[in-house]
Amino acid sequence: MFYHPDGTLPGDVWEIIPEDTQKRKEHYAVYPEDLCKIPILATCPINGIVLDPFSGSGTTSLVAIKHNRKSIGIDISEEYIEFSKKRIDEYKYENSGVLQLFNEE
Ligand SMILES: C[S@@+](CC[C@H](N)C(=O)[O-])C[C@H]1O[C@@H](n2cnc3c(N)ncnc32)[C@H](O)[C@@H]1O
Numbered sequence: 001m002f003y004h005p006d007g008t009l010p011g012d013v014w015e016i017i018p019e020d021t022q023k024r025k026e027h028y029a030v031y032p033e034d035l036c037k038i039p040i041l042a043t044c045p046i047n048g049i050v051l052d053p054f055s056g057s058g059t060t061s062l063v064a065i066k067h068n069r070k071s072i073g074i075d076i077s078e079e080y081i082e083f084s085k086k087r088i089d090e091y092k093y094e095n096s097g098v099l100q101l102f103n104e105e
Pocket residue numbers: 027029030031053054055056057058059060074075076077080
């Protein structure tokens with residue numbers, strides 16, 4: 001039996017730990033980041049584009065960016081789009097060189 005050098009396909013059952021980071025106050029149906037991490041890593045190459053046309057609080061876009069993919073998020077609610085932008089900007093700021101320098105002091 002041979003295994004593919006890039007790894008095996010994900011199984012049919014995924015064990016995903018529920019997060020306490022879900023933004024339930026801001027959106028009614030936020031899903032755990034791991035739920036979209038598995039399909040993004042399995043189907044989208046690095047620098048590829050992930051599209052979520054019902055993006056809600058922006059979890060899919062956030063996970064895509066965390067894993068070096070680009071992302072387009074669409075939602076009918078302006079409020080959710082604004083919340084998603086803020087969530088993603090906070091992640092980018094927390095992971096910028098500026099904050100790392102600040103933390104090293
Ligand atoms: C189940 S939620 C998605 C939640 C998302 N997975 C998350 O982690 O936050 C579905 C979203 O679809 C949006 N929606 C509903 N009808 C839509 C439409 N016609 N066009 C775009 N977005 C729509 C809703 O505003 C809602 O935020």
